[in-house]
Amino acid sequence: MVRNLSNSLQGGLPFVRAVSSVVLLATLAGCSLWNSGSAKPVPGDLGANVAVLGVRQAWTARIGTVSGMPLDIHTAGNVVTLASADGVVAAVDARTGGDVWRTALGEPLSAGVGSDGKSAAVVSRTNALILLESGRERWRQPLAAQVFTPPLVAGGRVFVLSADRSVAAYDGATGRRLWNQQRPGEALVLRQAGLMLAVGDTLVVGFSGRMVGLNPDNGSVRWEAPLGSSRGTNDVERLVELVGRATRIGDSVCARAFQAAVGCVNAARGSTVWTQPASGAEGVHGDGDAVFGSESNGSVIAxxxxxxxxxxxxxxxxxxxxxxxxxxGRSVVVGDESGLVHLLSRADGTPLNRVATDGSGIAAAPVVAADTLVVVTRNGGVYGFRPD
Incomplete structure (x- = not known):
């Protein structure tokens, strides 16, 4: 019997060049944002902050620098699990900012963190998949390629999406590899988190510009739905990837294809419901009524x-x-490269408030746990904000 994976879940960009199972770093940062010969655009003046919605800083904590690592912050109940680029992994109580547990692996990470609320998984830069329980290493397994997408821990298994466009499943108790699904490789892939989530008894992943539903028991393909397509004449222009985060409501899964489109797929039928052109590099979020995204030029769209x-x-x-x-709630929350957190009205995008952190830039999409808005900065500051 296939276990329901969803029940196990709570709630300038660099590229890499893939050669067989080896991933080599390339130097193509920021190509999609502005030409290298042009001056970086200057943000406009935000004006005075009028706090329509009261927000206060409730606590702060530290995790260590996350600069250079595609961080995903995992939430389960009152606990926020996160990791630093130098190998510190911590579970933080969102009510207080205190540690539930913390461990230092002593080696840099390339992806983190995935969790089911009990176990947490990260991937080292030496391509090792590491599973932790209550801060103690349970097992590790070598991987054939680099990983930039946080592992998915669900249904007693750990799923890994690698930069060579392979997906593999590992037994959560032993670390034994259960299956591997390999897709044809492209010349380039993004050095950022891709798409991987559970929808009922289906594992949903992003392969190039397609959302693909896999059988989590054996990796076989159940359906494919296109969101974006290759365009242009060179490797950079032809690059098309689905990026995290995604928004799921029931069978509706909406995601972004890098610098190409935003769209929604019906995961029960495996069909594309709609796509719209969009020039963004980060994921989307939303509810049953709307999907929200930030474009590469800083526009926010609903x-x-x-x-x-x-x-x-x-x-x-x-x-x-x-x-x-x-x-x-009534806000769309985004962080920016100066460390500001902006709260915009979900109704029309007008500003409701903004709060400051340490100025090093917000490193990952904000999350919420225990009625607390949690953000992490590139320098490793962890901030908890609550309504006044």
């Missing part, structure tokens, strides 16, 4: 979830290099 029609767009944060958004 699309109607049912048909993809545009609800609103705002350029107030233009050229501020935004994170993927978080829909939180």
């Amino acid at each position: 699309w109607r979830r049912s048909d993809g029609s545009r609800l609103w767009a705002t350029d107030r944060l233009k050229h501020r290099r935004l994170t993927a958004p978080l829909l939180l």
